[in-house]
Amino acid sequence: MIWTIYKKELIDSLRDRKTIMLSILIPMLFSLGMVFFYEAFFFNDSPEKYTVAVENTMDDETYTWFSQLDSLTVSKVTDPIQTVKDGEATIALYAEVDFLDKIEQGGSPTIDIYVDQFSQKGEQATSTLNTHLNTFKEAVQQKRYENFNLDAEVFEPFQFSINSISESEEDASSFLLSILAPLIIVMSIITAGIPTSNDIFAGEKERNTMEALLMTPVKGTSILFGKWLTVSTLSTFSGILATVMFVVTTKFFTEGLTNVIPDDKVVSFIGVMSIGVLAFGSLVSSIMMMLSLLANTVKEAGNYTSPLSILWMIPFLLLMGVSVNELTTTHFLIPFFNIFALIKQLIFGVYSIESIGMVVGSSILVIAILFLLGSFMFKKDRWVLGKGA
Amino acid sequence: MIEVNNVSKQFKEKKKTIAAVKDVSFSISKGEIVGLLGENGAGKTTLLRMISTIMEPTNGSIKINGIDISKKTMGIKQKIGVLFGSETGLYDRLSARENLAYFSSLYGISKHETNVRIDQLAVRFGMKDYIDRRVGGYSKGMRQKVAIARTLIHDPDIILFDEPTTGLDISSANMFRELVHQLRKEGKTIVFSSHIMEEVKLLCQSIIMIHKGELVYQGDIDELYKQEESEDLNYIFMSRLVRGA
Numbered sequence: 001m002i003w004t005i006y007k008k009e010l011i012d013s014l015r016d017r018k019t020i021m022l023s024i025l026i027p028m029l030f031s032l033g034m035v036f037f038y039e040a041f042f043f044n045d046s047p048e049k050y051t052v053a054v055e056n057t058m059d060d061e062t063y064t065w066f067s068q069l070d071s072l073t074v075s076k077v078t079d080p081i082q083t084v085k086d087g088e089a090t091i092a093l094y095a096e097v098d099f100l101d102k103i104e105q106g107g108s109p110t111i112d113i114y115v116d117q118f119s120q121k122g123e124q125a126t127s128t129l130n131t132h133l134n135t136f137k138e139a140v141q142q143k144r145y146e147n148f149n150l151d152a153e154v155f156e157p158f159q160f161s162i163n164s165i166s167e168s169e170e171d172a173s174s175f176l177l178s179i180l181a182p183l184i185i186v187m188s189i190i191t192a193g194i195p196t197s198n199d200i201f202a203g204e205k206e207r208n209t210m211e212a213l214l215m216t217p218v219k220g221t222s223i224l225f226g227k228w229l230t231v232s233t234l235s236t237f238s239g240i241l242a243t244v245m246f247v248v249t250t251k252f253f254t255e256g257l258t259n260v261i262p263d264d265k266v267v268s269f270i271g272v273m274s275i276g277v278l279a280f281g282s283l284v285s286s287i288m289m290m291l292s293l294l295a296n297t298v299k300e301a302g303n304y305t306s307p308l309s310i311l312w313m314i315p316f317l318l319l320m321g322v323s324v325n326e327l328t329t330t331h332f333l334i335p336f337f338n339i340f341a342l343i344k345q346l347i348f349g350v351y352s353i354e355s356i357g358m359v360v361g362s363s364i365l366v367i368a369i370l371f372l373l374g375s376f377m378f379k380k381d382r383w384v385l386g387k388g389a
Numbered sequence: 390m391i392e393v394n395n396v397s398k399q400f401k402e403k404k405k406t407i408a409a410v411k412d413v414s415f416s417i418s419k420g421e422i423v424g425l426l427g428e429n430g431a432g433k434t435t436l437l438r439m440i441s442t443i444m445e446p447t448n449g450s451i452k453i454n455g456i457d458i459s460k461k462t463m464g465i466k467q468k469i470g471v472l473f474g475s476e477t478g479l480y481d482r483l484s485a486r487e488n489l490a491y492f493s494s495l496y497g498i499s500k501h502e503t504n505v506r507i508d509q510l511a512v513r514f515g516m517k518d519y520i521d522r523r524v525g526g527y528s529k530g531m532r533q534k535v536a537i538a539r540t541l542i543h544d545p546d547i548i549l550f551d552e553p554t555t556g557l558d559i560s561s562a563n564m565f566r567e568l569v570h571q572l573r574k575e576g577k578t579i580v581f582s583s584h585i586m587e588e589v590k591l592l593c594q595s596i597i598m599i600h601k602g603e604l605v606y607q608g609d610i611d612e613l614y615k616q617e618e619s620e621d622l623n624y625i626f627m628s629r630l631v632r633g634a
Binding site: 005214 | 400401438441442443444445462463464466467469471473474477478480482483487491492495496539
């Protein structure tokens with residue numbers, strides 16, 4: 001009987017083309033578009049040029065010096081700040097008259113820089129200009145120490161450097177993918193299951209088909225299981241499809257991200273990810289099932305399930321700043337957190353049976369609890385028949 | 390034989406308890422056609438839901454052929470066919486054939502037997518031309534035929550119709566009445582709720598009247614005419630409601 005119900009529900013759901021398009025294909029295409037966007041944004045080889053607006057009165061020597069700095073285009077204007085406000089330059093720079101000449105003469109002229117602190121581009125431009133000015137400042141200091149026969153080391157009692165433990169540029173790519181992959185995969189799982197779940201529980205109550213179904217000599221648990229299996233199948237299928245599409249896109253259509261998942265790990269990645277997707281998809285489906293059972297109409301079910309499509313962002317955001325070696329057992333035991341932890345591990349090339357076991361085990365436990373609760377609710381006519389009952 | 394003994398049903402809504410059916414008792418003999426009369430909200434649907442096993446009474450018991458339906462639910466379900474409303478219980482994205490086949494398989498009927506029954510029902514209800522088209526595109530009358538066919542797919546002995554002709558056009562309603570006559574000839578026990586007195590008068594041998602969840606009358610329709618010295622069922626119904634007994 002479970003198979004009969006499952007087969008019917010699956011056919012019924014797949015015939016709803018609009019829902020399939022809106023809940024599976026469009027979110028997936030949108031997500032994959034994000035991969036291209038991220039790559040274009042973070043792996044852009046051509047350095048960006050920033051426009052620096054300076055006063056018309058700037059002397060030629062100073063203007064020429066600024067103009068030859070890398071990544072900067074200097075433009076003389078009447079009002080540099082207004083030019084930045086108008087969006088025609090990124091930085092407004094005011095240098096003292098005869099800036100270079102005064103330095104040459106041992107003076108200490110000033111430079112005032114104005115930038116929109118909420119602009120990312122402004123921040124990057126300031127950082128670039130800051131680097132150039134510090135380099136120049138150090139060169140001038142060195143020269144002045146020499147002029148006074150002083151040892152520069154006297155004025156620098158110690159030196160230190162901060163280095164990354166990341167071995168290669170691929171770690172940056174892995175970090176980027178560890179943000180993108182959960183977004184794409186988890187979103188695909190959730191969006192694919194919601195319409196079907198709303199339709200086959202709350203929708204059946206609304207259309208009164210649930211009554212006809214309950215009139216048949218089929219156990220409530222079989223109906224519940226058959227329907228849940230349908231939602232799980234669609235969620236899991238969507239998640240696995242998203243995983244495959246994600247791997248194919250990064251491997252074949254990107255340059256900066258292509259080596260994050262090595263060629264010999266592609267099958268393992270998809271395989272292990274599929275287990276995680278199956279566990280998470282089944283878990284999410286049982287939550288959706290419960291929410292849909294609580295509702296009397298599809299609209300009401302939509303009200304209950306829509307927060308789910310936002311709430312998953314909480315574990316995602318909480319784990320975003322956690323590095324792969326900071327992940328603990330707790331992360332893998334808490335449902336919803338664990339799928340993000342697992343994806344992060346896999347992106348960084350860590351394949352741990354313990355982690356997968358914890359993800360699957362904790363999901364099964366929660367699913368079993370929700371099923372017991374769902375079976376109880378399915379026996380009560382106020383839940384199974386809706387408000388009219 | 391249906392025996393309803395002191396059945397009550399209460400619903401809890403927020404902090405209030407609403408009694409939908411209050412201590413109702415009646416019996417229906419095999420092969421009888423009974424009209425269940427009552428205003429909207431009188432408790433007709435709740436009563437039919439309890440007889441059809443999909444809702445449990447708060448108090449009392451219901452027996453079908455001497456078997457308590459709460460104890461042999463699955464077996465009883467095989468004997469009952471229910472149609473709530475005129476066109477419910479259908480899946481719009483499935484064809485009529487797929488709808489019927491689905492319910493047939495849920496009743497445990499073999500594939501071969503299902504196909505035979507679907508073909509018979511298609512002929513009986515004149516559905517052959519559209520049986521393979523999706524139900525979503527059907528007219529109200531077409532949907533009603535499929536819904537009735539679904540109710541009869543497992544050849545039940547007892548058939549419960551809840552307001553089956555509400556919202557139907559004249560020809561569809563006539564088709565339904567003709568069907569009830571045919572089913573009567575086949576020896577089926579039929580209970581149908583309605584608020585159309587003429588329909589009840591035409592089809593039923595006996596009636597059950599309920600008002601605000603309480604039984605107002607149960608018995609032979611001709612006996613009721615004699616008691617009230619009138620054959621105007623509308624008038625009788627209203628006067629019974631006023632008297633409350």
